[in-house]
Amino acid sequence: MIAGVGADLCDVRRIAAALRRHGERFAQRILGERELALWCQRQARCPERGVRFVATRFAAKEAFSKAIGLGLRAPMTWRACQIVPAASGQPTVLLDGALRAWFEQRRWRAHVSLSDEGDHALAFVVVETLPEEPAPCTPR
Template structure:
């Protein structure tokens, strides 16, 4: 069953301007070291971070909270499988919220997809509850 859906559209040039204006203060407030490392390895850091910004916004919407109720930017992080597929990693309050919204006898799966086409970056997040074996 679907527990939550979220989407966000982010302007890459806006993220680039924030990076120019606030630099590491912005980077370290919003992104994990793993996300920053990935962005540094890319040709277009701002596009990579804009997609991750959009994913965090989309995830907060799918969690049903937006960016309030104690959720922090760094509680939601985008990682990648060896295949390159993006995955959401939730920690802190975001993980607590996910556990609270997951019905008994189920496990939550957070699906994320990212795309960009300058000047836009977009993300969709779907949170699904799957029955546990034997439940």
């Protein structure tokens, strides 16, 4: 059952301007530990890819915060929610700390889709409630 849906469209130029103004501090404020490592790799290869990486993560976290109905208030924080690739490359949501506990208590799972084109980065998040686990069978 769908518990929430969120979408966000981010202007990549805004993120580029914030990175120029505040440098790495801006990325450190928005990105979690695993995301920062990926950003550093992409930034080193191609600065434009680094900017787009931050923009898609910014959009994804905004979309996730809308899907769970909290916005950016506790326990939802920029760094407690990370968008990291699965082995297949598919973006996945990785939660930490109080946000993870809050989310798991509700028995939710999140699905995220990211895209960027031209001056825009787009994220779409669907949060679903996991089905109830069947009661264990008791032997006779």
